[in-house]
Amino acid sequence: MRILHTSDWHIGRTFHGTSTMDALAEVLGAVTVQVREHDVDVVLVAGDVFDSATPSGAAYTLLGDALVALHETGARVIVTSGNHDSAARLGFQARLLRDGIHVLTDPRAIGEPVTVADADGPVHFYGIPYLEPAIVRQHWPEATLRTQAQTMAHAMELVRDGMRQHAGRSVAIAHCFAAGVEATAGLEREVRQGGLDVVPLSVFDGPDYVALGHIHGRQQLSERVRYAGAPLHYSFGEQHKPRGSWLVELDADGFASAEWLDLPVPRRLVTLTGTLDEILSADNVVAHADDWVCAIYTDTLPQTEPMRRLRERYPHCAMVQHQPAATSAADVRSYSERLRTAATDTDRIEAFLEHVRAGHGPTEREAELIREVLDDAVRAEALV
Template identity: 85%
Template sequence: MRILHTSDWHIGRSFHGHSTMDALAEVLAALTAQVREHGVDVVLVAGDVFDSATPSGPAYTLLGDALVALHETGARVIVTSGNHDSAARLGFQARLLRDGIHVLTDPLAIGTPVTVSDDHGPVHFYGIPYLEPAIVRPLWPDAQLRTQAQTMAHAMDLVRAGMREHAGRSVAMAHCFAAGVDATAGLEREVRQGGLDVVPLDVFSGPDYVALGHIHGRQQLSEGVRYAGAPLHYSFGEQHKPRGSWLVDLDASGLAAVEWLELPVPRRLVTLTGTLDEILTEANVAAHADDWVCAVYTDELPQSDPMRRLRERFPFCALVQHQPTSSSDDGHLSYVERLHGAVSDSERIEAFLEHVRAGHGPTVLESELIRDVLDERVRDEALV
C-alpha cells in the first residue's frame, strides 16, 4: 500500500498581512498531481487543516476543492484535526463528504480504525485528533491527564488496544510536539517546548508508521515516526526548510520504504542583512525582486520610512527589522527577548516572575496554580 503523509495546511493563514490562499491552492494542486503520478492509495492529513477555529467561506471552499481533487485520483483521504482547527466544525463537515474521505475528530473513536485493504490484507488507520488535556480530561476520568505526554500516551494505549482487536498492519496519525524534534526546524508558533508538553518517542511504539503533524519542517524521529511539515513557508524562520510530503510504502510485513516528495515553492523567502544602502544594491534587487523579503538593516540609527524605500525596489518586501550592530545590553532587552521566545502562556508568566524576582521563577505550588488557572481558561474558551 502506498501512503502520502502531509499535514499543517493552515488554510486561511496570512503571511505578514498577505493572503496565502492562491499559493496554497497551487501547492495542493501539485500535491494532488503527485498522488496521481505515484499511484497513492491513501492520503493522510495530520491536523491543522485550517488556521482558525472559525474559518472563512473561501477557506472551506479551498478545503472542499482539495479533498474532492484528491478523492478523484482514486485515493482514500483521512484527515485529523489539529490545535488550530475547531474539531466540531471540521467534524460537522465530515457528514457532508463522500465515501472515501474520512475526517476524524472524535477522541472517543481513537481506537476505532479506518480500514483500507490491499493485496496483502487490511491496513488499519487510527486517527488521534489534537487533544488538549484540560478539555478531554472529563472523557477519561480514571486517567491522569495533566500534560500532553500523559494524554498522548493514553491515546496511544487506545490505539494499541484497537490493534489487538484488528489484526493486520497499522498506521497512526497524531498532532503534537514529540521528543527529538530539531529546535531549528521552524517550530509552529504555539508549540510548547516546556518539558511537560513534550511527548516521549517511545509513546508511539506499535504501529508500522506514525504520521505526525504540528511541526512545520520535515522531521524523521525514527524510521517509522515522522513529521511531514507544512506545504507552504509560513514564516521567515522556515525559509531554508524544504516543503513536501512523505511517500510511504507498506508491504506484507509492514513498513517497506519512505521517500521525500518535494513540493514547489510559489515564492521564495529570503532574509537580507546589512545597512539599508547595502540591501538596496542593484545586485540584491536583480536577485530578489520576485521574492518575499525580510530586510534586517544594521544602520546605527533608524532610517526614514524604510519599508517604502524597500518596496520601491522589492515589491514583495514583507518585513523590516532594525538591528544596529552595536546595541547595548541593559538587562531590559534580554527580558524582552525572553518574552519573544516564549511560546506558551505558562512560559510568559515564568519569564515575568523571573524578571521581577531577580531570577527566581515560580515555586512548585505556584506552577500548579498557574497550570490550573490556564486549564480553566482553556475549558471556558472551549465552551464559547
C-alpha cells in the first residue's frame, strides 16, 4: 500500500499581509499530480488544515476543491484536525462527504479506525485530532491529563487497544510537538518549548507508521515516525527547508520504505544581508527580483525609507530589518558596564549611541555637535 503523508496546509494564512491562497492551490494541484503518478492509495493530512478556527468561505472552497481532486485520483483521503483548526467546523460535514474522504475530529473515536484493504490485507488508520488537555479530559475522567505528553500517551493507548481488536497493519496520524524535533525558527508560532508540551518518542510505539503534523519542516524522528512539514514556506525561518511530502510504502509485514517527494515552490524566499547599497546592487536584483525578500541592512545608521527603496527593486520585499554590524568592544562590554565607567556626559552619550547602534559610536560630525551642546550647557550653568 502506498500512502502520501502531508500536513499543515494552513489554508487562509497570509504571508506578511499577502494571501497565500493562489500559491497553495498551485501546490495542492501538484500534490494531486503526484498522487496520480505514484498510484497512491491513501492521502493523509495530519492536522492544521485551516489556519484559523473561523475560516473564510474561500478557504472552504479551496479545501473542497483539493479534497475532490485527490478523491478523483482513486485515492482515499484521511484528514485530522490540528490546533489551528476548529474541530467542530472542520468536522461538521464529515457525514456528508462522499465515500473515500474521511475527516476525523472526534477524540472519542480515536480507537475506531478507518480501514483500507490491499492485496496484503487490511490497514487500519487511527486519526488523533489535536488534543488540548483542559478540553478533552472530560472524555476520560479516569485518566490524569494535565500535559500534552500525558494526553497523547492516553490517546496512543486507545490506538493500541484498537490495534488489539483489529488485526492487520496500522497507521496513526497525530498533531503534536514530539521530543527529538529540531528546534528551529520554523517551529509553530504558538509552540511552547517547555517540557510540558513535549511528547516522548516512545509514546508512538506500536503502529507500523506514525504520520505527524505541527512542525513546518521535514523531520524524521525514527524510521517509522516522521513529520512532513507544510506545503508552503510560511516564514523566512523556513526558507531553507524543502517542501514536499512522504511517500510511504507498507508491505505485508508493515513499514517497507519512505521516499521524499519535493513540491514546487511558487515563489522562493531569500534573506539578503549587507549594507543597503549592497543589497540594492544590480547583481542581487537580477538574481532575486522575483523572490520574497527579507532585507537585513548593516549600515551604521538607519537609512531613509528603506522599504520604499527596496520595493522599487524588489516588488516582493516583505521584511526589512536594521542590524548594524557589532564591534568587538560592544560584544565585550555591556551597556550598564559602559555607563558605570563613564566619567563625563560625553562618555555617557557615546555609550548610549554604541548601545543603540550595536557598538558604533558617534560619527565625527556628531561628536562635534555633542561637544558644542555640552559646552553651551556648561556656559549656561556658569551664568546662573
